[in-house]
Structure formats: structure tokens, C-alpha cells
Amino acid sequence: MLPDVETLLEYPYTRTTGPVLGPFFTALRDGRLLGIRIDGRVYCPPVEYDPETGTSLEPDLVEMGSDGTVKSWTWVTQPTSQHPFDHPFAFALVLLDGAYRPIVHALEVASPDELSTGMRVSVQFHEDRRGAITDFHFVPAGTGTARQVVTGGEPVTVIEQLISLRYREPLQPHRRRFAQGLLDGRFIGQRSPISGKVSIPGRGYDLLERVEVGEEGDLVLADRGSVTAFTVITPIQYYGQKETEPYIRASILLDGGDTPLTGVDVRGLPIDEFRIGLRLQAVWWPAGQRDLGEIDNRSVSLDGIIERWNPTGEPDADPDSFEEFAL
Amino acid sequence: MGRPCAVIGTGQTDYRKRLDLTLDGLVRWAALEALEDAGLTFGDVDAVVIGKAPDALEGVVMPELSLADALGAVGKPIHRVHTAGSVGAAAAITGATMVESGRYDRVLVVCYEKQSEGNATWALSGGKSGGQGAGGTFAPWIRSYIQRSGAPEHIGWKVAVKDRQNALRNPHAHLHIEDISIEKVKESPMLWDPLHFLESCPSSDGAAAVVLASEEVARASPGAPAWVIAHAKRTEFASFPGRDAVRVQAGVDCASVLYKKAGITDPRRQIDCAELYVPFSWYEPMWLEGHLIAREGEGWRMTEAGDTELTGSFPVNPSGGVLSSNPIGASGLIRCLEAANQVRGRAGDYQVDGARIALGHAYGGAAQYFAMWIVSADLQPKLADHS
Secondary structure, three states, X not given: OOOOEEEEEEEEEEEEOHHHHHHHHHHHHHOOOEEEEEOOEEEOOOOOEOOOOOOEOOOOEEEXXXXXXXXXXXXXXXXXXXXXXXXXXXXXXXXXXXXXXXXXXXXXXXXXXXXXXXXXXXXEEOOOOOOOHHHEEEEXXXXXXXXXXXXXXXXXXXXXXXXXXXXXXXXXXXXXXXXXXXHHOOEEEEEOOOOOOEEOOOOOEEOOOOEEOOHHHEEEEOOEEEEEEEEEEOOOOOOOOOOOOOEEEEEEEEOOOOOOEEEEEOOOOOHHXXXXXXXXEEEEOOOOOOOOOOOOOOOOOOOOOEEEEEEOOOOOOOHHHHOOOOO | OOOOEEEEEEEEOOOOOOOOOOHHHHHHHHHHHHHHHHOOOHHHOOEEEEEOOOHHHOOOOOHHHHOOOOOOOOOOOEEEEOEOEXXXXXXXXXXXXXXXXOOOOEEEEEEEEEHHHOOHHHHHOOOOOOOOXXXXXXXXXXXXXXXXXXXXXXXXXXXXXXXXXHHOOOOOOOOOOOOOOHHHHHHOOEEEOOEEHHHEOOOOEEEEEEEEEEHHHHHOOOOOOEEEEEEEEEEOOOOOOXXXXXXXXXXXXXXXXXXXXXXXXXXXXXXXXXXXXXXXXXXXXXXXXXXXXXXXXXXXXXXXXXXXXXXOOOOEOOOOHHHHOOOHXXXXXXXXXXHHHHHOOOOHHHOOOOOOEEEEEEEEOOOOEEEEEEEEOOOOOOOOOOO
């Protein structure tokens, strides 16, 4: 049985803070908490536009005190790496004194027995601050340490926000058979019972005829085929990108298939000699050294399965012969 | 067929990197400009349609909720549209359909992208290394088009130059490359062979908005309306046996039904100008063919002959197009908006003389989602005799 696939989706986004949140984050970095006054009501965190009427606001920022009242709370028993504490804590809705509506934030107490709606709490600033909502948390009133205000730094105009999601998924049954085939050194496609067309990887159904294709539709394709399309990619650098040098991505129509494998990495072949119609033979990593890597229910990377693709030396395939195939 | 609908206001931000505005501030800017153009305020709007490309581009999930304050939309119907790169045009069509239905008289459509907050290639690669990005997806099909049509390689360079020259007339455009030239394009780095860097769209920030209105509201509006005389959407799967990714069937079908609805029998002669979604230079000739404006294999000849230039017989992307500004989620709406501005006589320095019927178009995904509309200065347009 193949294990579930685990995926980490993570990116450090950058946020432009603008004319209202910019001063708010700057103040947090300095050790101060700001709200905005709109029609006599004070909102903290401040909002850029009047939530009642949508009208534009001249920022009328006001400094908040340290204390507030818990309006509601929930207990977090199993903190994740994204949470502010590595021990259980509360998220609370705290109505700061003078504020019109509550702010949601972490409240640190030892046990939920210490929590109650209506309890008084105080802002506890952290020593190491970067201009983020995580620069403080709440503690029961009277238990915190005094804030140290440090001014004079640059305004916070952009903040970084790391967003991270890790999830597990089982491979779908047809996908599991396809993946197992790769480990066994075979390309498994699926033949539609209606059209007779062979797709690789199969989808578990014929998407044009809308009928299920089960294991009985599986068949083994050749591990050689023709290049139907390709591009040479000069990698764009981005978070998590490991590629630095130009490489070829090709669509390869395996013999016996009606859809090509797309985005196949064929590095190692000379770029100058690469062409549509070129006949290629897969060279598998030895059994036991094959790695499914980033194959999941949506994408296929053969990097850990196929060591390289070798030209077969056969005459090129006629491009007209596969014009009817997807590229 | 529902009741008539018209564009009565348009607004757009500048499309350069905007480190001065929040996401909220960006969409609001475009919305307020469109409302001012229409002589309306937030209070007059019956419903709001928001469009943008995948949430992963900025990492803001369900942004239609958090943007409600900035769009004065609290307490009103808000609809989010998402059809990948075609979303801007699909959002415009959603808004038009809402007006045509008779349920709403004034619909605000706002689309945006703030690419400076994330990275499109990361997002389109599912967060994995070695992603091919949009260029890597389209480049093989472009190569196939070149091989199939026998087009000379300078066609792509020519489109890249033409759109950037048009952009010099558009103050909102992201790219203003004063010394753009064929030499400069072909000397630029090869990103996704055969696409050079300057044959590719930029990563832009920006928002665009249109106000769509019923006939009664449109006739009372301060400016000239652009009547939405036809619209169409079509989709197909990204990959299936027999798929032609160069001349995409859904694109052909979308154009056919669009022209039929508009009573157009000869689009090349009866449409005065077009804003086509061309993020990579070669998609100009590919869509000219794929949307039945040119015969198969002959789209590149229109580009070659200069027909698609601002003063040509069929100007394409007078605004400078996606090649000059690409806030992805907004790019389709910008095409629809610019088409409307052309027939309203409001296109400034890139106005096509005498434009009365214009085409706005967008595509998305693996060239699989299509959304197009035709706007006219006249509710009952007089179509040129094409005998």
C-alpha cells in the first residue's frame, strides 16, 4: 500500500499596509496600540473605511489604553506551529476600554479554569517586536509587565505574512495504481470503454463520455514515444524554486497512448538538438531507487522515477501524425 | 434574451507596482472612479460582483468578504466569480446577466490583482519547485502554431512592439518602454522558448471597475453608454484525447455563438476594434484565428500587414493590452472596459477613429475558459454590409 501524500503549501506574502494599518503596525513595533475614531466610535484594530457607510476616512488615530474585558473565548488545547504559544492558551474577544467592538487575540492563562466572560485583561507587549499583530497578547489584568515604548524607527509600510498549509491526502484508486506502476517500472494508462482512447495518467473516468473507468481499463504503455511539443524554460526565481539553469519541458506521446505526458523533464539532452517528432526511450532509475516524490492527485513529476530519456535513433515521427492529439 | 444592459461608468488604477495602496485601497480606487463616471455613489449600487484569479496569488482567501467595507457593499449582494485568467470578462458577463435579468438596475463589477503581494509562478506551480508557469504551459502550443501556420518568427516580436507602442499612449499602462523595438524584443532573454522576456506580460498590481445599468438608468446617465449587445462564455477540459490546444474548440464555439447573438456575420469587417487577451505575443494571431476573425493559418498575416495596429483596419489592443499591464484577475475586465471606452469615445490618445462596435475578450486556465462580449455605441447597431 502506498502511503498518503503529504503536501506543504507555504509562501511568505508581503502586505502593503497603507495609510491606516501602516501607522497601526508602526505603533505596535514601538509598543503602542492605536485605534481609529469614526463618528465617535473607536475601532481597534483600525479599519480603512467606515464599515457602516463605506465612506473614506481621514485617519483619526487614537491611542488605546492597556486594559479590556473578555466578551467571549475559546480554549486551544493543541497549539500548532502557527500559534503564538507552544502550550495551550485561549483565543478571546476582548473589548478594549473605550472601543466600539472587540478585538480577537491570544490570551495566556495556565488553564481554562482561569477564564470567564467579563474578566479583565491587559495588553502584554513582547520585547522583540517587528510591527505585527503578534507583537503582543493578552494576560489577566495586573499580571503583565509594563510596556517599553521605543520610538524613532522607520514606518512599517510592508509586512511579511508567512502562510502555511500542510495537508495529507490518499491517492485516488486509479492514481494509486498508476503510481505503483511507476515504482514497478511500467507506465499504466487507462482505455475508455466508449471511445477506446488511452489516457495517461488515467483519471478513473472518461471525461468526455462521463463514464467510470475502473481497473479493468488499465493497460501498460510503451516506455518510449515521440515529442509532440516542448519548451525550454529559463527558471523564474521564487520562494521554494530550486531550478537555476534552463531546462527542457516536453510533451511525450508514449506509443499506444492518445494523450501525451506533459511537462516531462528531459534534462541532459542537448537543447539545440531537441525537436518535435524526436523519438525517446525512458531510462528508469533502478528498482528500489525510485521515488514518487511530488506525485499527488493533481500533478506528476517523473524526476524520481525516470533517470533520463535517451533518443532511440529512430527516424523522427511525422508531426502531422499527432496533430489530433492533445499537446 | 433579457432586457438591455449598458456600461455607464469605468474606472481603473495605474497598473504599476502599488506599494502605496492596500488591496482594499486598490479596489476602492477603481470602484469610486467608475461610480463617479456613472454619476452614482456606493449607495446607488444594487449588487457587487468581484473577480480575481486564484486566491493563492495574494494568499487572501475569500477576499470578497474582507473587501466589502472598501466597496461600500456591506448589506448588499456580493458575488465572487472565479474562472482563472478569463475571470475579468466572466465577471463583466455575470454583472451584465444580473442587469438583463431585470433583478438589478445598477451593478458594480470590480476585478483586481496585486501581484506584488505574492508570486504568480509560485502560485500557478502549486507551490512547488520547477513550475513551468503560464509561459511554460503556453510556449509548446505557440511552437505548434508556428509550425502549423508557417508564420515567420518576427510575428511575435512585432506584436510585442505594437502593444508596447500603444501602451505609450495609455497613462494607466504598467510598461512604458520608450525605446521599444524589434531589436530590443529579440535581444531580450529567452524565457520560455520561443517566447522572449519582452514577448511576455509583466506582473502588475491594479484594479478595474465598470458600472453596468439597465436601459432606463443608462439613458439618464451623464456619459455615453456602451450597450452590451452580446456576450458568451465557453469552457473545455485542459487535456483529453484529441484536444487541439492551438485552435481550441471552446474558443471557436464561444466566438460563433457571440457573433450569432450580435448578428455579426463578418467579424473582421463588422467589428471596429478588439481588446484580446494576449499575455504572450503569439496569442494575437492565435486568437484572431481561434475566434474566427481571420481564416485558419492567416491570423499572422493580419499582424504582418499592420492590420492590428492602432491605425490599421482591425486594431487589436489599442490600450497596450495584457502585454503592457497584467493585474491577472483584472486583465479580462480591462479588455471589456477598454472595448466599452472605445465605443463611448473615451479612449483618449488610443481612441480608434469612429469605433462603434468593439470586442472584449479573455481566456484562462490551460487556454480552456473563454469569456467575450461585444459592446456598441448603439443599442441597435448598424452592421456594415460585408457583401
